[in-house]
Amino acid sequence: MSSTEGKVIKCRAAVAWEEKKPLSLETIEVAPPKAGEVRIKILSTGVCHTDAYTLDGLDPEGIFPCVLGHEGGGIVESVGEGVTSVKPGDHVVPLYIPQCNECKFCKSPKTNLCGKIRTTQGKGVMPDGTTRFTCNGKPLYHFMGCSTFSEYTVVAEISVAKINDKAALDRVCLLGCGVPTGYGAALNTAKVEPGSNCAIWGLGAVGLAVAMGCRAAGAGRVVGIDINKDKFEIAKKFGCTEFINPKEFEKPIQEVIVEKYDGGMDYTFECVGNIATMRAALESCHKGWGTSVIVGVAGSGQEISTRPFQLVTGRVWKGTAFGGYKSRDSVPKLVDDYLNKKIMLDEFVTHSLVFEKINEAFDLLHAGKSIRTILNY
Numbered sequence: 001m002s003s004t005e006g007k008v009i010k011c012r013a014a015v016a017w018e019e020k021k022p023l024s025l026e027t028i029e030v031a032p033p034k035a036g037e038v039r040i041k042i043l044s045t046g047v048c049h050t051d052a053y054t055l056d057g058l059d060p061e062g063i064f065p066c067v068l069g070h071e072g073g074g075i076v077e078s079v080g081e082g083v084t085s086v087k088p089g090d091h092v093v094p095l096y097i098p099q100c101n102e103c104k105f106c107k108s109p110k111t112n113l114c115g116k117i118r119t120t121q122g123k124g125v126m127p128d129g130t131t132r133f134t135c136n137g138k139p140l141y142h143f144m145g146c147s148t149f150s151e152y153t154v155v156a157e158i159s160v161a162k163i164n165d166k167a168a169l170d171r172v173c174l175l176g177c178g179v180p181t182g183y184g185a186a187l188n189t190a191k192v193e194p195g196s197n198c199a200i201w202g203l204g205a206v207g208l209a210v211a212m213g214c215r216a217a218g219a220g221r222v223v224g225i226d227i228n229k230d231k232f233e234i235a236k237k238f239g240c241t242e243f244i245n246p247k248e249f250e251k252p253i254q255e256v257i258v259e260k261y262d263g264g265m266d267y268t269f270e271c272v273g274n275i276a277t278m279r280a281a282l283e284s285c286h287k288g289w290g291t292s293v294i295v296g297v298a299g300s301g302q303e304i305s306t307r308p309f310q311l312v313t314g315r316v317w318k319g320t321a322f323g324g325y326k327s328r329d330s331v332p333k334l335v336d337d338y339l340n341k342k343i344m345l346d347e348f349v350t351h352s353l354v355f356e357k358i359n360e361a362f363d364l365l366h367a368g369k370s371i372r373t374i375l376n377y
């Protein structure tokens with residue numbers, strides 16, 4: 001039994017007091033876990049573009065003040081009543097898509113979108129409708145059911161994956177979001193076949209993970225597309241075979257691709273979050289069978305469009321959340337895949353910083369100078 005069990009913990013956190021403002025380093029209070037909840041000591045967290053998306057005020061579910069962060073790794077500090085699947089001392093990754101194994105989504109092989117706590121999670125509160133965070137007496141909202149930008153966080157039991165404790169938490173935290181999302185987009189959502197021609201818009205961590213998945217699937221060409229040419233060199237490590245910078249062309253990039261690649265690609269992936277590149281990715285697909293997967297996140301009011309003829313003539317437009325992985329089952333296996341060198345994680349980490357430098361991590365992301373920055377508490 002830890003000395004803090006059942007007590008409020010005062011700890012460091014980076015609080016988003018309001019949108020479009022830097023995070024504020026604060027001492028916050030974290031209440032003990034209630035029934036069905038787990039309190040975790042976070043040791044490392046990544047910064048994903050979705051954190052920036054919400055902080056920038058683009059997320060219709062963004063509620064402030066809140067504790068952001070959803071790509072973390074840590075150790076269970078205490079558990080609430082009735083929790084049986086994890087115990088203090090277990091190494092875990094918090095999950096923004098839980099897995100309850102009871103809801104109709106969890107019972108369906110067609111989706112990973114567990115619905116058990118999605119409504120309260122989208123309101124920034126725990127399943128009972130309340131928050132576990134306060135700062136100077138003011139309640140703080142949770143984020144994506146994870147809130148990994150706090151030294152301690154509280155999540156639902158169904159929102160935590162128990163992992164092999166031999167794995168470095170400052171690497172496997174990336175299995176909380178970006179890497180499974182891209183890797184699974186290729187393997188689960190698209191189901192890339194050997195010899196397929198693939199194109200990826202956006203060579204950030206998610207896009208590079210798509211490339212890693214395409215290579216694992218035995219893809220032929222893997223075309224990396226980015227307006228920042230500085231991303232091309234690192235993308236070779238993940239399996240990109242050639243590159244295109246749309247800025248170097250006058251005509252629409254989809255016309256370039258259809259001409260250059262004998263009618264277009266078998267699979268395309270949009271990992272930017274831009275409705276124009278979503279259209280370009282779809283219209284770069286081959287007539288008759290090309291499939292485009294939307295991974296990028298675009299805010300409310302943003303709508304995709306294309307001529308229906310694109311779909312009538314056989315192209316498929318689909319999307320993915322967390323790469324289609326059923327989270328509690330899959331993340332432990334992905335950790336083992338990393339330990340067995342079947343997937344890369346180290347290569348995604350371009351910066352490691354002390355937690356207090358979290359705003360620098362956002363700056364690096366926005367400047368296109370990082371792939372993933374890991375913050376260590």
Ligand SMILES: NC(=O)C1=CN([C@@H]2O[C@H](COP(=O)(O)OP(=O)(O)OC[C@H]3O[C@@H](n4cnc5c(N)ncnc54)[C@H](O)[C@@H]3O)[C@@H](O)[C@H]2O)C=CC1
Nearest residue numbers: 049050202203204205206226227228272273296297321322
């Ligand atoms: N569906 C899901 O489950 C998930 C979605 N996401 C979303 O995926 C997207 C990518 O996330 P990260 O890799 O963390 O972002 P990132 O910011 O690291 O990478 C985005 C990349 O897109 C490039 N880019 C920007 N505009 C472009 C354009 N017009 N054409 C081509 N490339 C362009 C940037 O240069 C950058 O390399 C974001 O929208 C994020 O919100 C992230 C994780 C999970």
Ligand SMILES: N[C@@H](CCC(=O)N[C@@H](CSC=O)C(=O)NCC(=O)O)C(=O)O
Nearest residue numbers: 048050059060061177297298299321322
């Ligand atoms: N609140 C956001 C949701 C945007 C979104 O699509 N989120 C992805 C994960 S992005 C992680 O970096 C997702 O898994 N969505 C599934 C879900 O149930 O939200 C908005 O409304 O834009």
Ligand SMILES: [Zn+2]
Nearest residue numbers: 048050177178
């Ligand atoms: Zn993310």
Ligand SMILES: [Zn+2]
Nearest residue numbers: 100103106114
């Ligand atoms: Zn469920």
